[in-house]
Amino acid sequence: MKRIITTLVCLVAALASNNASAALRVFACEAEWGALARELGGDDLQVYVATSALQDVHQIQPRPSLIAQWRQADLAICTGADLEIGWLPALASKGANPKIAPGAPGFFEASRAVSMLEVPTRLDRADGDVHPFGNPHIQTDPRNIARVAAALTARLVELDVARAPAYRARHAAFEQKWTAAIAGWEARAAPLAGVAVISAHQSWAYLYAWLGLREVAALESRPGIPPSGAHLAQVLATLDKQPAKIVVYAAYQDRRPVAWMQQRTNIASAQLPFSPGGADGTDDLVGLFDVTITRLLDALAGKSS
Amino acid sequence: MSFIPRHARILFGTALLAGAPSPVALAVQTPQELQQMRDELRALRSDYETRIRALEERLQRAEQADAPPPQVESPPPTASTREPSASAFNPRISLILDGGYADYRLDDRAPVVPGFLLGDETGLREEGLSIGETELAIEANVDHSFHAWTTLAFSPDEGEVGVEEAYIDTLNLPAGLAVKFGRFFSDIGYQNHQHAHAWEFADAPLVYRTMLGTQFGDDGVQLRWVAPTDTFLELGTELLRGDAFPAGGEGRNGIKAVTAFAHVGGDAGPSGAWRLGVSHLRADANRRPSGDEDQGTLVTFDGKSDLTILDGVYKWSPNGNATVRNAVIQGEYFFRREHGDLVSDPQGAADASRYRGDQQGFYLQGVYQFRPRWRVGLRYDRLFADNQVANAVADTPLALLGDDGGDDPQRWSLMADFSNSEFSRFRLQFNLDDSRPGHDEDHQVFLQYIFSLGPHPAHQF
Numbered sequence: 001m002k003r004i005i006t007t008l009v010c011l012v013a014a015l016a017s018n019n020a021s022a023a024l025r026v027f028a029c030e031a032e033w034g035a036l037a038r039e040l041g042g043d044d045l046q047v048y049v050a051t052s053a054l055q056d057v058h059q060i061q062p063r064p065s066l067i068a069q070w071r072q073a074d075l076a077i078c079t080g081a082d083l084e085i086g087w088l089p090a091l092a093s094k095g096a097n098p099k100i101a102p103g104a105p106g107f108f109e110a111s112r113a114v115s116m117l118e119v120p121t122r123l124d125r126a127d128g129d130v131h132p133f134g135n136p137h138i139q140t141d142p143r144n145i146a147r148v149a150a151a152l153t154a155r156l157v158e159l160d161v162a163r164a165p166a167y168r169a170r171h172a173a174f175e176q177k178w179t180a181a182i183a184g185w186e187a188r189a190a191p192l193a194g195v196a197v198i199s200a201h202q203s204w205a206y207l208y209a210w211l212g213l214r215e216v217a218a219l220e221s222r223p224g225i226p227p228s229g230a231h232l233a234q235v236l237a238t239l240d241k242q243p244a245k246i247v248v249y250a251a252y253q254d255r256r257p258v259a260w261m262q263q264r265t266n267i268a269s270a271q272l273p274f275s276p277g278g279a280d281g282t283d284d285l286v287g288l289f290d291v292t293i294t295r296l297l298d299a300l301a302g303k304s305s
Numbered sequence: 306m307s308f309i310p311r312h313a314r315i316l317f318g319t320a321l322l323a324g325a326p327s328p329v330a331l332a333v334q335t336p337q338e339l340q341q342m343r344d345e346l347r348a349l350r351s352d353y354e355t356r357i358r359a360l361e362e363r364l365q366r367a368e369q370a371d372a373p374p375p376q377v378e379s380p381p382p383t384a385s386t387r388e389p390s391a392s393a394f395n396p397r398i399s400l401i402l403d404g405g406y407a408d409y410r411l412d413d414r415a416p417v418v419p420g421f422l423l424g425d426e427t428g429l430r431e432e433g434l435s436i437g438e439t440e441l442a443i444e445a446n447v448d449h450s451f452h453a454w455t456t457l458a459f460s461p462d463e464g465e466v467g468v469e470e471a472y473i474d475t476l477n478l479p480a481g482l483a484v485k486f487g488r489f490f491s492d493i494g495y496q497n498h499q500h501a502h503a504w505e506f507a508d509a510p511l512v513y514r515t516m517l518g519t520q521f522g523d524d525g526v527q528l529r530w531v532a533p534t535d536t537f538l539e540l541g542t543e544l545l546r547g548d549a550f551p552a553g554g555e556g557r558n559g560i561k562a563v564t565a566f567a568h569v570g571g572d573a574g575p576s577g578a579w580r581l582g583v584s585h586l587r588a589d590a591n592r593r594p595s596g597d598e599d600q601g602t603l604v605t606f607d608g609k610s611d612l613t614i615l616d617g618v619y620k621w622s623p624n625g626n627a628t629v630r631n632a633v634i635q636g637e638y639f640f641r642r643e644h645g646d647l648v649s650d651p652q653g654a655a656d657a658s659r660y661r662g663d664q665q666g667f668y669l670q671g672v673y674q675f676r677p678r679w680r681v682g683l684r685y686d687r688l689f690a691d692n693q694v695a696n697a698v699a700d701t702p703l704a705l706l707g708d709d710g711g712d713d714p715q716r717w718s719l720m721a722d723f724s725n726s727e728f729s730r731f732r733l734q735f736n737l738d739d740s741r742p743g744h745d746e747d748h749q750v751f752l753q754y755i756f757s758l759g760p761h762p763a764h765q766f
């Protein structure tokens with residue numbers, strides 16, 4: 001047994017030294033950071049995306065395939081702010097990779113680059129699965145993406161000095177493209193300002209703050225607690241007093257409570273991608289926001305998605 | 306009119322009246338003049354209405370200007386300015402509460418399974434209402450190189466605290482290596498390393514109960530290596546004190562139990578994930594006790610116990626999103642060989658015998674979550690024993706161990722559970738237990754609750 005292990009370890013060491021000049025391996029916890037890494041890293045990064053837009057990032061398990069990828073990565077890019085609290089610690093412990101252990105230079109926490117919204121003033125599980133550091137779904141505001149891009153570029157430069165000019169150049173190009181794109185989205189989204197909406201889960205604080213949408217209710221009574229019939233009835237009652245135009249839900253979320261709501265009101269629904277890959281045409285970040293704005297505008301015009 | 310203050314309304318009303326011709330003058334007017342006056346009045350009224358509307362709008366605008374602007378870009382506390390405090394260094398503490406209700410058709414609940422020598426802690430749950438073990442887990446990083454974990458189990462009986470786990474593991478060994486030392490649950494099999502509150506059923510599979518004393522944990526050291534491959538591959542070995550069943554007994558000099566395990570795993574498309582494992586445990590037993598001295602069923606075993614486990618698990622959820630629907634199928638096959646000497650009733654009659662045990666068993670279970678929070682599960686357990694007891698003295702445990710023909714124990718279990726959140730679960734389980742001597746079938750009902758207080762519990766695969 002021991003001899004086998006020693007042999008294998010030597011083999012790995014040999015492989016590792018051969019790979020010194022190869023692309024950095026990136027473990028992206030969420031698809032948005034995978035997409036951002038591809039924008040900034042191009043061919044210099046080999047990106048693995050651990051979760052998809054069709055999954056609830058709170059509910060991931062440290063599967064064997066994730067452990068295997070964690071083990072080999074040089075850089076982990078995660079949202080942080082306790083979004084991955086259910087599975088990242090177990091993954092880091094099973095994956096035995098000190099390069100990207102939380103706290104190491106190879107562990108990049110995107111939420112550290114932005115201002116957090118909805119930071120709770122009291123912490124109690126009676127309020128549901130609250131996040132002590134604030135709402136972690138920061139990727140729904142493109143201005144946050146820009147902030148993370150700048151911080152991530154700095155980290156890439158730190159980890160891979162040899163390719164620093166390439167990272168900086170790609171970041172400059174991205175920033176230019178992104179600033180123009182944001183202006184375009186804001187112009188298109190002007191009719192959305194002040195529109196009242198309902199959310200399936202409180203995932204959209206940053207999107208709403210950006211576009212000026214108003215959240216009047218959520219289908220979940222508390223974060224992370226699936227909606228009960230009684231709570232849905234309450235939301236329905238709230239709608240009488242505060243009419244909302246759109247019910248917003250993510251691609252990974254259960255459509256049934258949304259459909260229930262639509263049977264009883266003439267509210268339009270907007271299924272938003274939430275992360276790249278959550279809808280057709282959202283493989284990159286630009287597509288993500290294009291489709292998000294389009295679907296919101298469609299819903300405002302009464303066309304549900 | 307709600308935007309117009311009251312005094313303003315009175316003012317406008319007076320103005321209207323002042324603008325109208327006096328009623329005294331009305332009497333002397335011709336119909337044409339009357340119509341003209343009506344028209345003038347209508348014009349006046351509409352003029353004032355326009356002015357009132359304009360005034361209302363002005364007031365509304367003034368009120369909006371007074372209101373604080375919506376806070377969109379105000380800087381809330383940021384992640385990077387999180388205030389550190391000394392309490393942030395406190396270890397994470399979580400408490401697991403377990404308890405419920407158990408009902409058995411049979412009165413005799415002595416832990417006996419034909420063809421098997423059982424270890425400690427293989428009894429059934431207390432009948433009636435009771436709490437199970439209360440578990441206190443404390444963990445923290447010690448420094449940049451070490452992490453520590455302790456689980457204390459408080460027995461519901463007075464004053465008994467057991468150290469279930471107390472280990473240190475390394476954080477920064479290179480090349481995918483990790484070392485763990487202290488007391489820990491072994492990584493052999495699939496379910497063994499899971500804490501009881503994470504099991505899918507209220508009780509352990511029969512193979513675990515009979516061949517590993519429900520769960521195998523011991524003092525020692527573990528070395529683990531994760532291969533740098535896209536298909537998950539993990540190899541490990543544990544050198545243990547050999548205190549826990551199926552080792553155990555007296556004289557624990559040296560390494561008395563050794564394990565080795567290998568796990569492979571990966572994804573099967575976007576919706577599936579799997580893991581397969583093979584593991585082996587070699588244990589030295591030196592007068593390892595089984596049975597109960599008071600009831601005259603004590604048997605001690607001297608010899609070697611070799612256990613091989615094949616395990617597999619497959620998890621399914623649509624596109625990997627387990628929130629609404631998901632399914633888990635898991636199964637393990639145990640092969641055990643024991644050879645050595647038995648002594649029955651060592652303090653009394655002391656019948657000795659050579660013993661060669663050849664035992665196998667498996668369980669297969671499936672759990673399906675059909676809607677958020679609700680799951681159902683089915684499990685089948687089966688054991689086979691083919692033991693050679695050279696001196697099977699009648700009416701002793703030796704005879705029971707030797708007489709295993711056609712007595713293959715089995716059990717069916719059906720469960721349903723509801724999780725109010727990730728932190729609380731209620732479970733109802735029904736067992737058809739045919740694992741007792743003489744095919745005396747027991748019907749068992751468990752109602753169980755599991756609550757976890759403290760930090761978010763780690764998801765497991």
